[in-house]
Amino acid sequence: MLIRHASDILPSEITAPAIHAGRRHFVRNLLAAGAGISLGPLASASTAEAPPFGTPKASPFSLSDEKPTAFKSITGYGNFYEFGPDKDSPARHAHRLRTRPWSVTIDGEVKNAKTFGIEDILAWPALEERIYRLRCVEGWSAVIPWIGFPFSELLKRIEPTGNAKFVEFWSLADPEQMPFVRLPFLDWPYREALRLDEAQHPLTILAVGMYGEVMPKQNGAPLRLVVPWKYGFKSAKSIVRIRFVEKQPETSWIKAAPDEYGFYSNVNPEVPHKRWSQSHERRLGEFFKRKTLPFNGYADQVAGLYAGMDLHKNF
Numbered sequence: 001m002l003i004r005h006a007s008d009i010l011p012s013e014i015t016a017p018a019i020h021a022g023r024r025h026f027v028r029n030l031l032a033a034g035a036g037i038s039l040g041p042l043a044s045a046s047t048a049e050a051p052p053f054g055t056p057k058a059s060p061f062s063l064s065d066e067k068p069t070a071f072k073s074i075t076g077y078g079n080f081y082e083f084g085p086d087k088d089s090p091a092r093h094a095h096r097l098r099t100r101p102w103s104v105t106i107d108g109e110v111k112n113a114k115t116f117g118i119e120d121i122l123a124w125p126a127l128e129e130r131i132y133r134l135r136c137v138e139g140w141s142a143v144i145p146w147i148g149f150p151f152s153e154l155l156k157r158i159e160p161t162g163n164a165k166f167v168e169f170w171s172l173a174d175p176e177q178m179p180f181v182r183l184p185f186l187d188w189p190y191r192e193a194l195r196l197d198e199a200q201h202p203l204t205i206l207a208v209g210m211y212g213e214v215m216p217k218q219n220g221a222p223l224r225l226v227v228p229w230k231y232g233f234k235s236a237k238s239i240v241r242i243r244f245v246e247k248q249p250e251t252s253w254i255k256a257a258p259d260e261y262g263f264y265s266n267v268n269p270e271v272p273h274k275r276w277s278q279s280h281e282r283r284l285g286e287f288f289k290r291k292t293l294p295f296n297g298y299a300d301q302v303a304g305l306y307a308g309m310d311l312h313k314n315f
Contacts, residue, residue, distance in 0.1 A: 053127060053209065056147045061203060062131035069142040071211045073284040079136070080218060080237060081185065082171070082178035089180075090218030096177045097238065099222040106154070108243040109164035114157070118222050122208060124157070125149040129212075130205055132228040135267045135296045141281040146226050147209035151199050154206065154242070160196070163246040167199045168192070169225050170241035186252045192236040193249045193263070194227065195305075203228055203301055206239075229298040231265045262315035266306070267296035271315045 080090035104121065107113035127147050134142045173181045173189035181188045198204065207226045208215055215221040220237030227234050233253060253261035260274045269279045269292040280289040295302050306314070 053122065053147070053214065055212075056127040056129045056209075059128040059130050062129065062145075063133065063143065064131075066131075066133070066143045068131060068145050068211070069284050074142055074144060074210070075216050075218060077284060078218065079138075079233070080220070082173065082181050082188075082190065082238075083218070084180050093179070094217035096179075097172075097217045097221065098177060099217065102222050102240075104223060104239055105241045106158050106244075107241070108168070108245050109161045110244055111159045111161060116157075121206075121223065125153045127208070128205075130207075130226070132203075132226060133296050133298075134228065134232050135281060135292065137231040137233055137261070137265070137273060137278075139276060139278070139281050140284060141292075142284045145211055146205065146207040147212070147215075148205040148207035148226065150202060151204045151206055151225075152202070155200065160244045164244035165196055166245050166248055167194050167196055168241075168243040168245055168249050168251075169194075169236035169239050170243065171236050172238045172240045185256075187255050188252075189240075190236060190252050191249065192225070192234050192251050192253075193245075194234070195248075196244075197305060198227070201302060201305065203298060229266060229295040229302045231267060233261070234265050264306075264311075264314050266302075266311065266315075267292060268294060268311055268315065270294075271312055 076091050077087045078090055079087070080094065083090045083093040083096075100118070102118040103115050104118070105113070105115045127149060129145055129147055131143065131145045134144050169192050171190040172178065175182045194204070205226045207220070207224050208222060210216070210219065215224065220235075220239075223239045224237045225235045225239065248263060251263065254263060267278075272278050278292055281292045282289050293299070
């Protein structure tokens, strides 16, 4: 797939000053205290330790009316706090990440716990390209052509028990490769979770690549979650464990700031963050803001999951 890359603007021009100085300043101060970690020169981290895969098939779930964001913007600007607090920290430091060998353990409320190598996972289904919107809780957004497969493919290979109601996703937390996990900013390893019905929804995918290439390390190689109707921090990166549980788990951001980051974190322009509005967003590579859509534009597909729920209380 040929994608023309639009010219980029500076990160400070992408995110409004109040947002850029809010969560980022909060994170930087916590991480920097006693860090003693050299930031060093900008290093290329976009190449995963694996050969490219074949051409993925097109998906009917892909957007057809929005232009993908420039690859350079997506790989150079983002959050992956295991590698540092700044928007360019992942691109600067994720070259440390070793994606081979890699395995993912499936356990908890399953009849038989299993561990799969990433090569086994890549051999499961025919990979699909899913062009999805991404909305960050900080007020910036993007359109990304992911490569992956529905989470339901995982369920074909394991058997959850009747007690399984939620799914936890655990990221790697190795201080040798991820120097900022030495600091107690979050309760490492990074953990996120979904209700089982959310995980089973056809839009939920496990991604192994994007823009026709193997997943860049700074974007969550070799395996990450993508849940397009939720804020981006719900989509765990560099997954090493998927755990089925009976009770709603306490995720990393809920432990850190429960009044700011709710369990559901569905994109909702009517519910502001504690420190900024969520009514508008700025797409990477664009100057003007646009209105944020309920459920990030996927309301027709997913609103039924939350019928009868108070989405202000269950934010």
